Amino acid sequence: MSFHLGLTGSIGMGKSTTAQMFVAEGCALWDADQAVHRLYGPQGVAVAPIGDLFSDAIGPEGVDRTVLRSIIQTDPTALPQIEAIVHPLVQADRAAFKAQADADVLVFDIPLLFETGGEQEMDAVACVFTSEEEQQRRVLARGTMTQAQFEQIRAKQMPIDEKKARSDFLIETDTVEHAKEQVAAILRQIRAGQKHA
């Protein structure tokens, strides 16, 4: 039986970067945002149902995220409708991964883990965190979201302090080296059969 570790945190706090550190230590990874990318891609299963609601958001590459971000910004009903389409498809993708994954530790990178009750499927949860100032700096430095779009998404997420309080392990993403040390320590505990710090 493999160990199921949920990896969460707020937008831009370092989930994807930290997830790759778990992969480097021999874990198998499932990434919810990457699953959404597959669903939105040219052959993606979410393209047709999203197109039925927001035809402007469909282009030659599937769902156009720039258009979708601006629709979400101006129409408060848009994101719940998109989630109703996307979340069941993401859930099915995760089930397919679980059915075939072959590693002692499976890591599930899920930004909305607690918001969607996904922690119930996990043996433990690790939460990445950094300060809100650093979070904003990192997200805006990517240049994909405006400040207003970032704030709208952040406001939808559970506050980071609550995520931290509900997690078994914490990973501070202040430097890459520090995060790697924390990942290695967590895996030592899990592999030694100890869930809690």
Ligand SMILES: CC(C)(COP(=O)(O)OP(=O)(O)OC[C@H]1O[C@@H](n2cnc3c(N)ncnc32)[C@H](O)[C@@H]1O)[C@@H](O)C(=O)NCCC(=O)NCCS
């Ligand atoms: C809002 C969208 C257009 C932003 O796309 P973009 O390419 O800029 O960002 P990306 O997809 O990489 O997501 C970045 C981060 O935004 C946050 N985020 C994304 N969707 C949501 C959401 N529905 N609620 C709260 N936070 C979200 C997460 O922290 C995520 O890691 C896109 O994320 C989307 O279509 N989201 C709806 C599907 C969804 O709920 N995905 C979350 C994982 S299941």
Ligand SMILES: Nc1ncnc2c1ncn2[C@@H]1O[C@H](COP(=O)(O)OP(=O)(O)OP(=O)(O)O)[C@@H](O)[C@H]1O
């Ligand atoms: N341990 C770390 N030390 C320094 N910088 C980091 C660390 N981890 C992540 N970062 C930086 O923070 C930014 C966001 O990281 P990453 O994309 O991993 O976050 P995320 O939580 O997956 O984001 P999102 O929620 O938007 O998908 C990147 O620029 C990355 O280089």
